[in-house]
Amino acid sequence: MNMASIGIFIFTVIYITAGNANTGFVNVQCKTENVGQYGQLSLLECTVKTSQEATDLEIRTVSWKKEGVDEPLLVFHQGELTKKQPGYSFAEPSWNSRNMNVSLHITNTAVEAQGVYTCTVVTDRGFTTSETSLKVTAKYSKPTIISEPEKITQSTGGTLVCNSVGGYPKGQIRWFGELNEEWTKSAEMEVKQTKSGLFDLLSRLTLLQGSTYSKYKCAVFNTSGGKEDEAMFEVPEGRDASGRLGGEPGKPSAPVSTIVAPVVVIGSLIVGLLVVMVILHKRRSRRDRREVRTFESEAEEGGHQEMDKEYQDTLA
Ligand SMILES: *[C@@H]1O[C@H](CO)[C@@H](O)[C@H](O)[C@H]1NC(C)=O
Ligand SMILES: *[C@@H]1O[C@H](CO)[C@@H](O)[C@H](O)[C@H]1NC(C)=O
Secondary structure, eight states, X not given: OOHHHHHHHHHHHHHHHHHHHHTTTEEEEEOSEEEEETTSOEEEOEEEEEOTXXXXXXXXXXXXXXXXXXXXXXXXXXXXXXXXXXXXXXXXXXXXXXXXXXXXXXXXOOGGGOEEEEEEEEETTEEEEEEEEEEEEBOOOOOEEXXXXXXXXXXXXXXXXXXXEEEBSOOEEEEEOTTSOBOGGGEEEEEEEOTTSOEEEEEEEEEOTTOOOSEEEEEEEOTTSOEEEEEEEEOOOOOOTTOOOOOOTTSOOOOHHHHHHHHHHHHHHHHHHHHHHHHHHHHHHHHHHHHHHHHHHHTTTTOHHHHHHHHHHHHO
């Protein structure tokens, strides 16, 4: 016998001995990794498997525990649930001791629900135990982009701020230009973890004066590099070199000068006309009032009524 076959022989002996002693051909098989959505119902899947001889198996005890938590989450013992922490239950709605599906349901899955769980089952033919893990994910919100300052143009430059919140695990915000070239290196990302354990992402992309393109895309990627969602921002063209006259942010602006020039010309004409009319009117009423005063001094008494009426008419 060489070393390898001795090794295999020893391993086989230990395996068979351990198997017989602990399980008596009863085995609980769990899905190694379960994924739960934040806030949703999660399933930790485990089933008791038996060999051919072990038909009519009856389960005496089921105990679900979580690594790092002392108290068991769910215990079934001798026909009843002896322990049940809020939020945990058998996945099978009317589970009984003949049901080999001992899966666990977790309601309203929180970030802390992540971890390793152990399911131990005692039957009338022996006991068995297995581990299973839960990963929690939460989808990031659709990103929103604003500019700082509010009005920017391609010639002014500025900062684009992209925000995407409420995701798990930690993700990344990336920036792309109009030819899909990546700009993430020019950006800075801030990550905040909320009380509930979720992550809020915020990224600032600096646009340099004059070297700015018309469109930028902000995309949020999950921890495994899958794109979850994206948003687009259009930077107005803004021909004015001083950059004071820009269009609405998010819309390409029409060349500003072609709209503004006629508006200014027509506006000045109207204003000028109004000024002239007001001056003419004032002059006329001043002259009228002078005439009224002359008339008053001439017709000392009796003429008052008539005079007042005429005076008021001129004012009206
Ligand atoms: C166990 O029960 C749950 C809940 O009814 C079900 O979703 C799951 O598919 C079952 N697993 C097996 C292996 O039958
Ligand atoms: C990441 O996103 C991809 C594509 O949307 C998806 O298939 C994958 O399940 C996600 N992974 C996680 C951990 O959320």
